[in-house]
Amino acid sequence: MKPAGLLQRLAYRSTSTAAAPRNGSVKLNKESPDLFLNPHAWKGLPADQIFQLHQIRKTYLGDAYNPTNEERTAILSTISSLANKGPALSYSFEIENFKERVMNNTPMKDRGKPQKLSNQPVLNTGEAPHHERRIENLTRIAAFEAPLLAKYRQEYKPQNKNKTPLRLIFNSDFTEQTSNKHNRKVTLLVKLKHLSLNEKQQHKFKILAGPRFHHGDGTFQLKCERYPEAAQNSTWLVDTFNKLLKEAKDISQETFEDIPLDKRHMKTLTRKPHPVFPAEWKRPADAPVRRHEIVNRLVDLTTERKDQEELNRISP
Structure with missing residues (x-):
């Protein structure tokens, strides 16, 4: 972790050279060198200063850094100003990847839970949006353009195989x-x-x-x-x-x-042919006696006897 004095001087310099606050929500002066530690006071500041304070806070806290709702709200409030001035890739990347992280100082009851991502999608980058647009285009073609091909339908006539051997x-x-x-x-x-x-x-x-x-x-x-x-x-x-x-x-x-x-x-x-057992070699009389054959025979005899008794009882 870097010394706190250097980071405080950087934060103090960013606050002392900032422009006038918007709507009078925050009053900046030289007496607030720890502004990077108070994200609730960032609202209304210019986008450049909010981004600089955010970077200083991440570097100052190191592994103990954990985003807060006030910091998220302040960063997301700069979207409108960035859109009017044109693309700013560094800000957009930081806003899109802004998420809450599970750090070492997470309480025991919250450890092991999945990361909580920001619920406000800012930009769609990467391969996912291109894949979605391609699926939408194929669906649009199948719905509106594919039925128009019915007028080119022709009856299938198989080719004469004797015409060419190839x-x-x-x-x-x-x-x-x-x-x-x-x-x-x-x-x-x-x-x-x-x-x-x-x-x-x-x-x-x-x-x-x-x-x-x-x-x-x-x-x-x-x-x-x-x-x-x-x-x-x-x-x-x-x-x-x-x-x-x-x-x-x-x-x-x-x-x-x-x-x-x-x-x-x-x-x-070629596949190896499977051997076929000759029928004349089959001798079921010499087959070994099954286990528990006596028990099965007794069960069959008992079943036959019970069936015969039932038939004798119901017979006239």
Whole structure:
């Protein structure tokens, strides 16, 4: 904690050089050097002096500083004067973050309670107001603009899959960032039986495709997300596949017949089959006897006997 004498001199200087009081509510003179300790006497002072007294009081008290209602009222009374003169970020920040703190000198009955924030919001800063405005804008669009799109409605007609064997899969996650890794990622799928290749061409295609060919269902898969837009990635996929197909059809120079297929990647693509217990191995006669089977049998016999007695009693 700083010496009290220096802070008192600063407070005395701020009070001695202040302007005339407003509405005659406070009378300033050199005989009040401890004005920073009396927040109830701040009302009516200029905003600059109230802010300076507030800073001196915080520095003087240190850890023992605890805001009061009089100090809060005096600080909030400067909002109108600050708004007329233009933005003053230091004052606005101090007013917004002005709150009561739980200090070491809090009474035992009040310890452990949550902080009491000021109930007068002054400024909305940070990410919260921007997020609220974006939600309001989306709600406004959904209420007033989205129904206008009904006039562009068209009947869905599925594409003919026999027209092209290629299948492109796009992704959309509807976030603010349209060029993230999910939106720009495109997947190309094609079945080998739809490419009209002979046996030698199919073998060469499998060798060139490598681990991107699924030997189980005969499907070739290729993904791309290197470019910022999905249309660019789809174009690269189609061009790359056309080069691969063109090379696989050309068997005039090299056919790769002497190279065996490498199917080691299929261990991660196929699931391990679950073992099935043969039906002829099942021998219920050799199963172990359950525990408490005798007690259950006695309960069943007793139930049957009671049921039979009841039937004999009600039978004519």
